[in-house]
Each structure stands twice: as structure tokens, then as C-alpha cells.
Amino acid sequence: MSAPAILSWSSQKVIDLAQSQFARPISLPDGWQKVRVGVTVFKSVAGALAGTPRFAVGIQKGTTNLAGDPTTDYWVGAITTGANWNDSAGFEFGIQVSSGSKNGNTWVYSGTPIDTDRRMLSPAYTSASMWIVDITAGSPNYTVNVFTPRFGVQENTSNDFLTCMAQITPTWQFNNYGTDQPVAAASEAAAGHRDAVSIWWDRTDAHLYIADLAVALVK
Numbered sequence: 001m002s003a004p005a006i007l008s009w010s011s012q013k014v015i016d017l018a019q020s021q022f023a024r025p026i027s028l029p030d031g032w033q034k035v036r037v038g039v040t041v042f043k044s045v046a047g048a049l050a051g052t053p054r055f056a057v058g059i060q061k062g063t064t065n066l067a068g069d070p071t072t073d074y075w076v077g078a079i080t081t082g083a084n085w086n087d088s089a090g091f092e093f094g095i096q097v098s099s100g101s102k103n104g105n106t107w108v109y110s111g112t113p114i115d116t117d118r119r120m121l122s123p124a125y126t127s128a129s130m131w132i133v134d135i136t137a138g139s140p141n142y143t144v145n146v147f148t149p150r151f152g153v154q155e156n157t158s159n160d161f162l163t164c165m166a167q168i169t170p171t172w173q174f175n176n177y178g179t180d181q182p183v184a185a186a187s188e189a190a191a192g193h194r195d196a197v198s199i200w201w202d203r204t205d206a207h208l209y210i211a212d213l214a215v216a217l218v219k
Helices: 158-165
Strands: 005-017 020-025 034-043 055-060 072-080 086-088 091-104 106-109 115-121 129-136 141-149 175-177 181-184 196-201 208-217
Touching (some): 091 141, 115 129
Antiparallel strands (some): 005 208, 034 208, 086 091, 091 106, 129 141, 141 181
């Protein structure tokens, strides 16, 4: 298998998410099998979060009717589903992540989480850590996994991030994959071509800052 082809990459000072979301158009070939969406991200303030914080990274049809809107067009990806995010010195831990999909106003989640203890940097650090989401097309189920901090946390440069985005199976200190989890989602034939990255964060008590965003075609 050839190395993943990076289709797009952007690096900016910050995308500041506070009960907000954004989408970016992408161009996937007909018949794609596996796409990778990655960000480098960190949380703006220290402290635990309760009330099931929702951070969603995925793809969908179009750049309107996004994941956090009342009605959504064929979103599929990874979403945090745990009741709480715990806080330590400089990072969040105990972040539960599941595969999910949404069309119309109905969310569907995997019966089993991808993992229950993912991690994310917070203000004790000056830059972000990578969160990478792999989405494998299927019918009727898509399969989703995440490559994120698990055993510790580490700041990642844009070069670190792009190195992992371009590997068939990324490897990085403190990061690993969880367990592949299927989720029911409309096929490309039924949904129409998914042609946008869609990212959502539902809280205002803590902002999430996105420093890099990339998309790669794995196969």
C-alpha cells in the first residue's frame, strides 16, 4: 500500500472554537475507502469539564447544516461522548471518544467507545497535540478510529503532525489508536458525495484552539 496522500493542509495562528463549528471543502475521489482528518488542538483553560462535552471531527456533505446545527447533512466521524473530562497539571484526561454519525436531527453512536481515556493539552503548554481521525467507508456501517494522546501528552509541531498524517499507520510517543468501532451511516451512494471536513465544539466555559488542519486519502 502506498503512503497516504495529503489532500489539504492549513496552519494558522488559531481557529478559536467556543460553542462553535466550521467546515472546509475537500475533494475526495469516487470510490474512496479510507480518509484521515487531523488537527492539532489544545484547550484554553485548566480545569475539569462536566456535562458531556462534545468535540466532533469528521466529514459530511456540504458546508452548511453542520454537526452542531439542529439539522445536519450526512456527518460521520469521531465525537467525545463521556460525561466528564478530568484535569491534571497541563492536560485533560479520561476523554471518552466514540464513532458517530448524524443526518437530519438524529445522532447515532457506536455501541462501544473507541476508547475511554484520551488526552488533550491545556494552558500549561504553549502549543497543541495531534488528534487524528481515520474514517473507513462501508455499507451500512462506516468504521472510525482515533490516533490521539493516550499514555501521556506532548506538544506537536506542524512537521510532527504532517509526518503522522502521511504514514499508513502513524506512530508517535504517547499516541496510539483505540479500537475500530463501526457506526451506521448513509453510504456515499445514498448520501451523495461527502465533500467537507466538519468540526464542532459545544462549550463556552473552555475554548478549543485548532492550530493545524489536514486531510489525507489513505486508500
